[in-house]
Amino acid sequence: MKHFIKCNNCNHLNELKSEYMVLCEVCGTKMDNNFTQWRQRHPGATFDNYLQMVAIAENQIPPEPPKRKMDVFKSKSLKKNTLIVLITVLSASVGGWLGKEAVGAVKNNKKTTTQILDRQWMKKGYGEKNSLTLESPWELNPTSKISFPEEVKQIIEKIETFESPENKNEFLKVAVNILTYKPQAGVLNMQGAADGTMNGMKNQPGITNFLYDEQPYSVNSIPGFIQKGSYSANGFNYEFTSIGLIRELVCWQIMIILKKDDKTAQEAAQRIVKSISI
Template identity: 25%
Template sequence: MKFIKCESCHHFNPIKSEYQIFCDACGKKISNNFKAWQQKHPNKTLEDYKTIIGVDKSKSKKPKKKLSPKQFLQRLTLGFLFFVLLFLGNKYSVKAFQFFHELAYPVSELLDKDWNRQYFSKKQVSFESPYLLTEDKTDLLLADEVKAMIVKMNNYNYNENPLFNILMTTVEYNESIGSVNLKGASNGSISQAMEKVNGTDLYFSDTDTFVNQYPALIKKGNFTSDGNTIYFKSITCVKNNLQMVYLMAVWIGENEDYEQLTDRLIDSFDVR
């Protein structure tokens, strides 16, 4: 059996018919479907398409060492972070990593407690959290043209739980970029993160909202990777066209406590 990979959700669709245009998983159009491909190759048949374009699902993934939950979330979180910083399509690399530590207290006990409000960016950004986010000093080797676009950038995270992570990034861009693409940054961050962990079968929903008077987008969904279901929820807010704040939580496996914690975290998010 040969498959065609969906560019939107990374699902492998079995090639069954010349009329197969949409992904079985997410319902979006497969850009390189047989009909589109045949327009460029009018003398080719469906069997040719299977041979040339189709992939063997079992051989499409490169052999890799299985990641521990700690390493997995580390790589996934960095995937979200990097695209937010470079959503215009530039390349980057990582110089250093941090490793996760075991969480000391059960999450369920935190849901009934009062949380402290944490402030960032001279108290212009804040939210309530039971976990303290600290500034991430990871050195990103950015291209000169990317650095020229960024006036100021700060990254914060909580990474002491092997199954749950919180990330926040604040970026102020140079006027030369025009304005920040809110939906583009939010959507692209997921694709970039999934690529880093060979994710497939992406499902998510978007909710347009405002944080005070500033436009924002809440994204919630899940995908699969290495036999795990990965859940995430994020909010992206754009202030005055050139300042962006991105807050995201991600966890491995279905967990009602993590979901409630994240809902409360994002509900308390404030930008002034």
């Protein structure tokens, strides 16, 4: 049986697909009644206890009266801030996925070997018509791990995501995400994309000491932002570089996460950033 928790901000019923669900699928707000925080108030309690005591079972939800489906983009009442929220939530999904993936990939005390700098790097294009090109020690692989809330898919035309392969001797996570929006999205909100990415990362369970700096950035005259920061998770310290670039209806996002104070990984990350071209 499915179980749900209600967002304390927008009242949306979020299906509990795992015990790590923290953010509302619709508005992106951190829910006060998530399992992680509830367990802190109830030491020793299990996820099953949480489902019984807090969650709403599927058979407890009253049926909604039938209503005509409406395309929000045809509604004159749609406001500009609605689109900003949708873009922010999309970027939060990207940031959350990257943060979670990086913690899994960069999870020991070893440092990156210098072989990563000495080998032959490859320059490759990614996305439709190879719209983004970068140089890296390995080819990034297409992935479909990232998921987006159904409510925001209506403004997405295409999603293309790529990530670096796992390697036990290289503690550097690189990901590229290319979002093509539908014309209904209008002019994409740069700050919404920037804020969403960081919110998605810092709200992942177990992440603490999250700090970052944000500056305007551009590649080939395409405007965007660059965010550099650090955080702690599972007893390790990480640093990251996040780049977002927007032109018309396309948003390119590049994220690099590595172990803090790993000099070789830092040098590799700088080389990747300098090689980005659109």
